[in-house]
Every structure is written in C-alpha cells, then in structure tokens.
C-alpha cells in the first residue's frame with residue numbers, strides 16, 4: 001500500500017509544530033469514561049479521570065493512539081508464552097494504555113504500569129474498577145531514579161505514551177529508557193509534538209537509540225495530521241550504527 005510521507009519524516013516538519021503549550025491545563029471535571037478503542041475491546045474499560053493530582057489524570061490522544069495500535073496489530077504477538085519478562089509502562093497516568101492491552105491480551109506475567117507518586121491511587125483505582133488486579137500491577141517509577149527492585153530491567157516490551165512535554169524531564173526520561181531497554185526490548189513510544197523542544201527530545205533519543213517510525217498502522221495518516229507519531233525504540237546494535245554511518 002502506498003503511504004504518503006508522514007510530517008515526521010518531512011524536512012519541513014518543524015514548521016508544523018503547534019504553539020500549544022502542553023499538555024494544556026484543562027478544567028475537566030472528574031468522572032469515569034468507558035473506552036473500547038473503536039470496538040477493539042469487547043469488554044469496555046472503565047477509566048476514572050481526575051486531574052487533581054496532575055496531567056496524567058486524564059486520557060491523552062497519544063495514549064489512545066498507542067493502545068489502539070497495540071490492540072489492532074500486536075495483541076497476538078504480545079500475548080502469551082513467548083514473553084519471558086513482564087511488560088512495563090512508564091508515565092502511565094491513570095493506566096489507559098497498560099490497562100487496555102491487559103484487557104485485550106493474555107500476558108504470561110502481569111504488566112507493570114508506573115508513574116510518579118501522585119498518580120498511584122488513580123492507577124490502583126482503575127485496576128480495581130476493571131478487576132484487573134491479577135494482570136496489572138501499579139508502581140512508582142520516577143524517571144531518572146534507579147529502577148525499583150521489582151521492575152524488570154530489560155522487559156520484552158515497554159509502553160510509553162505522551163511522555164514528551166516537559167523539557168527538564170527529557171534527560172530523566174532518556175535515562176530511564178537507557179535503564180530499561182535491553183538487547184531484546186522493544187519500546188512502543190507514541191508522542192504528540194506540540195512545540196520545538198519536543199523535536200530536541202527526539203533528536204537526543206535518535207542519537208541514543210535505534211528509533212524507527214512505525215509504518216504498519218493504517219490509521220497513521222489520520223493521527224499524523226494531529227502531530228501524533230508512533231515509534232519503536234530499540235537498543236542500538238553495531239548494525240544500526242553502521243546503517244546510520246552510511247546515511
């Protein structure tokens with residue numbers, strides 16, 4: 001299938017950056033939302049949203065995009081026996097993506113959804129609301145801090161949605177990705193580009209990791225228009241270094 005060039009790989013892309021400061025502060029009332037990811041879940045997810053403890057208390061478009069992609073394209077390969085180590089989600093907010101894939105996939109071991117302390121109760125509430133306590137564990141993982149002992153250092157899968165928005169946190173996020181990404185890890189990473197600083201993060205990340213824009217999502221053209229981009233991130237290998245050197 002022929003695909004148009006995404007704005008992310010377009011050299012003019014920096015001119016598309018929106019001026020919106022992000023994530024925007026919204027006075028959204030607390031409540032519970034019912035989510036099926038466009039029918040990908042037959043048993044809907046109930047998500048409590050509450051912004052009183054931080055921006056992670058609501059659902060973000062990059063999270064919706066990533067959950068839809070993972071459920072549509074990777075539910076079977078993420079499920080089951082081949083995965084030796086529990087998946088880890090970072091910057092999970094209320095747990096939108098991790099809970100969504102936990103509902104739609106059969107992991108061999110529970111997925112860890114992680115965020116900072118202020119999000120902990122919301123993650124726990126959402127796990128309970130969906131009776132996913134055997135499949136999902138909530139933990140505190142502050143970027144840039146040593147990984148908690150129970151979080152696997154090199155999981156097969158890492159999930160990160162809408163984690164690029166606060167410039168002082170960029171080096172911390174990179175450091176946590178360095179700690180987590182092992183030789184067999186793939187990190188599914190979805191971000192919404194809101195300002196020029198976000199491109200600086202991507203530049204640093206491309207230096208540190210093998211980052212590939214994901215091309216097998218038929219919905220990409222739609223979300224690319226909203227400056228949402230999906231990447232896989234892997235540890236650099238001698239092969240990926242050589243390929244880069246010849247580019």
Ligand SMILES: C[S@@+](CC[C@H](N)C(=O)[O-])C[C@H]1O[C@@H](n2cnc3c(N)ncnc32)[C@H](O)[C@@H]1O
Pocket residue numbers: 023054055056057058059060061062063064090091092093094095096097114115116119141142143160161162163165169172
């Ligand atoms: C925009 S929200 C995205 C939430 C969720 N992933 C989604 O897509 O709906 C970004 C999340 O990153 C978390 N975060 C920001 N800085 C962090 C840090 N230094 N360590 C851990 N998490 C952090 C925030 O608490 C917040 O929940």
